[in-house]
Amino acid sequence: MFQKKHRIAFISVDGDPAVEIGQEEAGGQNVYVRQVGYALAQQGWQVDMFTRRSSPEQAAIVQHSSNCRTIRLKAGPAEFIGRDNLFDYLPEFIEEFQQFQQREGFWYSLIHSNYWLSSWVGMELKKLQPLIQVHTYHSLGAVKYRSISDVPLIATQRLAVEQACLETVDRVVATSPQEQKDMQILVSAKGQIEMIPCGTDIDKFGGIQRSAAREKLGIAQDAKMVLYVGRFDRRKGIETLVRAIAKSSLRGEANLQLVIGGGSRPGQSDGIERDRIASIVAELGLEDCTTFSGRLDDNILPFYYAAADVCVVPSHYEPFGLVTIEAMASKTPVVASNVGGLQFTVVPEITGLLAPPKDEVAFAAAIDRILLNPAWRDQLGEAARQRTEIAFSWYSVASRLTQLYTHLLAQTAPTPKSRPRIAA
Numbered sequence: 001m002f003q004k005k006h007r008i009a010f011i012s013v014d015g016d017p018a019v020e021i022g023q024e025e026a027g028g029q030n031v032y033v034r035q036v037g038y039a040l041a042q043q044g045w046q047v048d049m050f051t052r053r054s055s056p057e058q059a060a061i062v063q064h065s066s067n068c069r070t071i072r073l074k075a076g077p078a079e080f081i082g083r084d085n086l087f088d089y090l091p092e093f094i095e096e097f098q099q100f101q102q103r104e105g106f107w108y109s110l111i112h113s114n115y116w117l118s119s120w121v122g123m124e125l126k127k128l129q130p131l132i133q134v135h136t137y138h139s140l141g142a143v144k145y146r147s148i149s150d151v152p153l154i155a156t157q158r159l160a161v162e163q164a165c166l167e168t169v170d171r172v173v174a175t176s177p178q179e180q181k182d183m184q185i186l187v188s189a190k191g192q193i194e195m196i197p198c199g200t201d202i203d204k205f206g207g208i209q210r211s212a213a214r215e216k217l218g219i220a221q222d223a224k225m226v227l228y229v230g231r232f233d234r235r236k237g238i239e240t241l242v243r244a245i246a247k248s249s250l251r252g253e254a255n256l257q258l259v260i261g262g263g264s265r266p267g268q269s270d271g272i273e274r275d276r277i278a279s280i281v282a283e284l285g286l287e288d289c290t291t292f293s294g295r296l297d298d299n300i301l302p303f304y305y306a307a308a309d310v311c312v313v314p315s316h317y318e319p320f321g322l323v324t325i326e327a328m329a330s331k332t333p334v335v336a337s338n339v340g341g342l343q344f345t346v347v348p349e350i351t352g353l354l355a356p357p358k359d360e361v362a363f364a365a366a367i368d369r370i371l372l373n374p375a376w377r378d379q380l381g382e383a384a385r386q387r388t389e390i391a392f393s394w395y396s397v398a399s400r401l402t403q404l405y406t407h408l409l410a411q412t413a414p415t416p417k418s419r420p421r422i423a424a
């Protein structure tokens with residue numbers, strides 16, 4: 001029976017759940033907040049998802065359903081600001097959040113923060129009002145900074161906040177056992193962690209036949225189609241995939257096709273990475289077999305996954321990797337780097353294959369094994385679908401979060417006697 005539950009706040013300062021996904025800094029975190037928010041609302045929670053306003057045209061409130069909305073607060077100028085430059089605007093976000101609560105005459109007793117910036121917001125709010133804080137990192141500086149050469153100035157701050165968060169919040173949600181281990185080894189041995197994976201829409205993906213998808217997209221039925229979906233970011237390792245295609249034993253065959261899906265904006269960091277990848281494609285003489293499809297929206301994305309023979313996730317670091325389970329839900333096997341959450345979602349030889357990151361030879365071999373054996377491809381795809389249905393639906397993620405919130409609220413429900421302090 002539908003039972004009305006608490007009103008809860010998701011805080012995702014940098015990941016707006018109501019924007020278009022698939023371009024600069026709008027990816028898995030935005031999808032996670034949106035889908036978990038929707039699913040929790042369906043399970044009876046009143047869900048308010050707070051983010052910052054990044055353009056003057058954006059509505060201050062987006063009502064998704066009767067009990068789920070996105071609320072955009074002012075935090076710095078209403079323009080796109082990269083994550084690494086947002087920290088200084090967070091006090092303003094906190095002030096706005098408190099004013100919002102005051103206007104509504106309601107004080108949230110549970111917030112679920114997302115990414116380290118929002119964890120800081122949550123921890124500061126906790127100093128001002130009684131609050132239960134649940135946190136999902138989405139990315140750990142302690143791991144990420146090991147895989148990049150240009151460590152940003154904000155790194156020290158981020159690492160300190162991530163540690164304070166793990167050690168003090170009521171519960172940290174790790175989205176894979178690998179992320180949990182990374183937290184315990186690289187961030188702090190203290191802290192209360194619960195592993196609840198990310199999910200995917202198992203109804204949206206998986207209902208389209210490969211042949212029908214190809215017909216719709218104008219892709220030849222005999223094509224050997226290799227798909228990448230995601231943001232243009234060096235950490236995603238698209239270069240490894242392109243170099244692997246150059247080394248494939250199928251190279252030169254007319255039916256080999258590489259499709260690279262994802263949006264980019266000229267001159268921005270994703271546009272620069274896209275141009276860099278395009279120049280590697282040209283340098284390797286792969287222009288004839290490579291297509292940059294641009295951002296794939298929700299309506300067309302399921303067709304791309306269904307059309308592909310294999311989806312490749314060549315990331316250098318991936319705390320979870322939603323693309324992997326979207327492809328798996330679509331019955332398409334995945335070749336992924338054996339890092340982070342990809343080691344959890346992909347079961348090697350059963351639902352796909354793993355290869356060392358940046359190892360184009362190993363990626364080429366893995367991709368070829370699947371392309372050259374369609375019967376095995378189908379077998380891997382069926383097992384991938386099964387694994388997704390069992391372990392990765394948004395419904396099951398929301399059910400597990402519901403259990404966690406209910407438990408925390410029952411155990412530590414704050415009973416505010418006085419109104420919260422307002423930030424100076």
Ligand code: UDP
Nearest residue numbers: 021022027028029230262295296321322323
């Ligand atoms: N995505 C999309 N259209 C695109 C590219 C990506 O909708 O053109 C979505 C993709 O389906 C997935 C998300 O963006 O849901 C990427 O999430 P993932 O966890 O794989 O990577 P992140 O962006 O968090 O690094």
